[in-house]
Amino acid sequence: MKHIDFWFDFASTYSYLAALRIAPLAAARGVKVAWRPFLLGPVFTAMGWNDSPFNIYPSKGRYMWRDMERLCTQYGFPLKKPSKFPRNGLRPARIICAHPDAMWIPDFVRAVFAAGFAEDQDIGEREVVAGLLRELGLDAEALIAAAESTAGKDLLRRQTDEAFKLDIFGAPTFIVDGEMFWGNDRLEQALAWAAGIGD
Amino acid sequence: MKHIDFWFDFASTYSYLAALRIAPLAAARGVKVAWRPFLLGPVFTAMGWNDSPFNIYPSKGRYMWRDMERLCTQYGFPLKKPSKFPRNGLRPARIICAHPDAMWIPDFVRAVFAAGFAEDQDIGEREVVAGLLRELGLDAEALIAAAESTAGKDLLRRQTDEAFKLDIFGAPTFIVDGEMFWGNDRLEQALAWAAGIGD
Numbered sequence: 001m002k003h004i005d006f007w008f009d010f011a012s013t014y015s016y017l018a019a020l021r022i023a024p025l026a027a028a029r030g031v032k033v034a035w036r037p038f039l040l041g042p043v044f045t046a047m048g049w050n051d052s053p054f055n056i057y058p059s060k061g062r063y064m065w066r067d068m069e070r071l072c073t074q075y076g077f078p079l080k081k082p083s084k085f086p087r088n089g090l091r092p093a094r095i096i097c098a099h100p101d102a103m104w105i106p107d108f109v110r111a112v113f114a115a116g117f118a119e120d121q122d123i124g125e126r127e128v129v130a131g132l133l134r135e136l137g138l139d140a141e142a143l144i145a146a147a148e149s150t151a152g153k154d155l156l157r158r159q160t161d162e163a164f165k166l167d168i169f170g171a172p173t174f175i176v177d178g179e180m181f182w183g184n185d186r187l188e189q190a191l192a193w194a195a196g197i198g199d
Numbered sequence: 200m201k202h203i204d205f206w207f208d209f210a211s212t213y214s215y216l217a218a219l220r221i222a223p224l225a226a227a228r229g230v231k232v233a234w235r236p237f238l239l240g241p242v243f244t245a246m247g248w249n250d251s252p253f254n255i256y257p258s259k260g261r262y263m264w265r266d267m268e269r270l271c272t273q274y275g276f277p278l279k280k281p282s283k284f285p286r287n288g289l290r291p292a293r294i295i296c297a298h299p300d301a302m303w304i305p306d307f308v309r310a311v312f313a314a315g316f317a318e319d320q321d322i323g324e325r326e327v328v329a330g331l332l333r334e335l336g337l338d339a340e341a342l343i344a345a346a347e348s349t350a351g352k353d354l355l356r357r358q359t360d361e362a363f364k365l366d367i368f369g370a371p372t373f374i375v376d377g378e379m380f381w382g383n384d385r386l387e388q389a390l391a392w393a394a395g396i397g398d
Contacts, residue, residue, distance in 0.1 A: 047256055057246055059368040063381055070388070169258040182262055185384045189269070 002031045004194045005175040008109075008167055009040040010089025010123055013068050014184040016113040018172040020077055021187060023106050029195040035105050037093035038163040039156065040086075040171055045067070047169065052086045078118035081171075087116050088124030090156070093131070094147035097155035104136050111136065203393045204299040204374040206367055207308075209288025209322055212267050213383040215312040217371040219276055222305050228394040233306050237362040238355065239285075239370055246368065247386035251285045270383075277317035286315050287323030287357070293346035294328070295352035297377045303335050304397060310334065316344070 006022055008015035026033045044053070054061035067080060072079040094110045096105055111132045115121040121128050126144065133140035146152050166175060174181040174190035177197055181190035205221055207214035225232045227341060243252070253260035264280060271278040291311045295304055298325040310331045314320040320327050325343065332339035345351050373389035376396055380389035 006300070057368060059366045062366060063368065063379055067378070067381070067385075089224070167258045167261060169256060169262065180262055186266075 002029070002194045002197055003034065003176070004031050004190060005034045005036050005111050007036045007038055007163060007166075007171060007173040007175065009171045010112055010116060011040060011086035012040060013054075013064060013117065015067075015172040016117045017071060017075065017077065018174075018187050019113045021066050021075065021184070024190055025187065026194075029191050031191055031194045033106070035096060035100065035107075035109055036159060037089070037096050037156070037164075038160045038168070039093065040089065041116075042160055043163065043169060046164070055085070071076055078114075080118055080120045082116060084122070087122060089116075089125065090124065091129050091144070091147065092123060092132075092150050094156045095133075095143050097159050098143075098147055098152050104138060107136055108132065108138075121178040146192040201228070201393045201396055202233065202375070203230050203389060204233045204235050206235045206237055206362060206365075206370060206372040207372065208370045209235060209291055209311055209315060210285035211239060211370040212253075212263060212316065214371040215316045216267075216270060216274065216276065216383040217373075217376060217386050218308050218312045220383070224386065224390055225393075227388050230390055230393045232305070234295060234299065234308055236288070236295050236308075236355070236369070237359045237364075237370075238289065238292065241359055242362065242368060245363070254284070277313070278358070279317055279319045281315060281319050283321070286321060288315075289323065290325065290328050290343070290346065291322060291331075293351050293355045294332075294342050296358055297342075297346055297351050303337060306335055307331065307337075 004022075004026060006018065008019060022033055040052075044051075049056055052061075054064050068079055071077075089112070092108070096109065099105065112123055112129070115128060115132060116123045123129065130140040130144060133143055163173075166173075167180070170182055172182075172184060172187075174186065176190055176194040179190075179193055181187075181193070203221075203225060205217065207218060217363055221232055243250075248255055251260075253263050267278055270276075288311070291307070295308065300303065311322055311328070314327060314331060315322045322328065329339040329343060332342055362372075365372075366379070369381055371381075371383060371386075374386065375389055375393040379391075380386075380392070
């Protein structure tokens with residue numbers, strides 16, 4: 001089946017937009033989405049940044065928040081600027097890495113992003129993540145415990161290593177058959193690329 | 200009349216795309232374009248960069264050139280990766296600052312960008328710029344001499360200072376009634392914003 005890898009970080013503003021948009025757009029084109037969370041932190045550290053570039057470069061940061069406001073208005077998405085930015089997306093990312101093909105992954109991804117960017121919840125907090133899992137009818141305690149085990153931590157570490165190998169430098173990034181597309185702005189182009197590939 | 204300020208640097212790849220696209224798109228929406236060249240160099244220096252971020256961050260650079268290839272294919276624009284990047288766009292920028300409202304400005308801007316990104320010419324060279332001016336039937340020697348005068352140099356310096364005051368951090372940037380839009384990807388959105396403002 002036609003396929004797209006969706007690489008994202010739960011702390012990334014433009015990943016929020018792509019996460020809310022990708023499922024129906026991909027389905028309409030017959031493209032299967034692989035949800036690939038990773039950590040931007042180590043990627044930014046390798047680029048010499050010890051914080052989000054939107055904090056390091058204030059003019060870029062001011063622009064990004066205004067751009068997000070305009071885009072959310074256009075898409076009809078809620079937006080509440082997080083009182084702390086960036087949040088720590090480690091815990092939900094680990095949970096997804098342990099269950100990449102579970103049916104509930106898309107709903108959980110959208111719920112985490114909505115908590116972070118529509119409700120200003122701290123998605124780094126254990127109880128916030130547990131609440132989101134419970135709302136989906138899942139066994140929050142078991143999922144969180146497994147994600148925090150040595151094996152669970154290692155899965156996300158390996159996925160972030162893979163992002164490095166793929167030359168990923170930001171999020172969201174879409175990979176289609178070795179072709180990279182960076183940014184929410186490129187979602188439609190990436191899906192068109194995926195749809196154009198023979199089965 | 201409805202109005203858009205188009206801020207660009209002749210060394211900027213995505214400014215090339217916007218420069219080739221903006222005139223017909225703006226005309227179709229009844230929007231007048233103000234062509235505002237400036238120098239990204241001082242802006243990047245203030246951000247702590249001593250080179251293009253596409254050179255400082257190699258993964259971003261590799262991606263940018265591939266993205267440019269795909270976009271140029273999509274738009275039907277020629278692209279020849281410059282043998283040196285970034286080029287020095289100082290001279291043509293000064294010429295435009297001295298004649299911001301001349302009829303020949305749009306043609307000259309497109310000719311300089313095409314020389315740099317479609318033909319790999321060194322737009323920093325006096326003779327290259329003179330040749331482009333002559334092809335437009337203009338008095339190349341007089342225009343270049345005026346641009347290199349103290350008054351001519353000062354005009355571009357003041358325009359770059361204005362970019363700083365506007366919080367501009369990259370190119371192309373579109374400003375519509377105080378609203379900033381960054382990147383070739385935002386050209387349509389910026390023009391829609393301009394078209395929506397009452398006369």
